[in-house]
Amino acid sequence: MDSSFRIDLAWMLRTGRARNGSWLSGSLSWSRGGEEVGSIGYQAIMHQPGDERLELSYTRGSGKDREQVRQTVRLCHTVPQYGGKRWWMICPFRHIRVGKLYMPPGGDRFASRQAWRLGYQCQRDAARDRPFERLFRLQKKLGCDQGWEAGLRRPKGMWNRTFDRHMERYWELDDECALEMMVVMRRLGGWPSPV
Incomplete structure (x- = not known):
């Protein structure tokens, strides 16, 4: 749509x-x-x-x-x-x-x-793409560059405790993205299996 x-x-x-x-x-x-x-x-x-x-x-x-x-x-x-x-x-x-x-x-x-x-867009997103989409939306909301591992920066005027909540969510999403990437890399044969 x-x-x-x-x-x-x-x-x-x-x-x-x-x-x-x-x-x-x-x-x-x-x-x-x-x-x-x-x-x-x-x-x-x-x-x-x-x-x-x-x-x-x-x-x-x-x-x-x-x-x-x-x-x-x-x-x-x-x-x-x-x-x-x-x-x-x-x-x-x-x-x-x-x-x-x-x-x-x-x-x-x-x-x-x-x-x-x-x-709806969320219906078309593959399950493995959803953590990345949520991460990019968070980055966009805060006016940051979008991309995995692009990070976050505190917008001017945002309370530190509000930004800390966003950072906590960012790290949760970053972990989910890393897991999805690990699964994809294993399927492609470019990532070692855990010992």
Whole structure:
């Protein structure tokens, strides 16, 4: 899902790109590494009770394969116990209530994660990669270089006791990474078995 374009209705409502009782239009764009990689136009039509929807318009492909796409996504809402409205999109293919729609690389329309059979990153990570991923996330969280044995440094303004907790976790993850590397090296024949 990480490389998919995503439409998040809750985010659109929070940021004023959609509003209950209004008809708003604009554009959504996606970027990677600071460079725009895609954009679409939209209309959030929420002023007609029972006919709320998003109208999406975008171009797919290039050259003679270029296609102008208009896609309608129906909206509905539920009423939580604490009041107000919680808005949902209806997946155009599975007809289920969802908060987010995706278009993966090579996809042609926005649909639910279930329709595209998209998994979460943690579902795709091999078990042996998970300690490394957790280690890299910790390093990223603290603004450090990422990499096994790249270490940690205390960010300016962080309490020593907070950093000590992070360091303790770092060493636990470093040990897990070392064990995984030992298993891989043994399988490849580059690491001696324990005596």
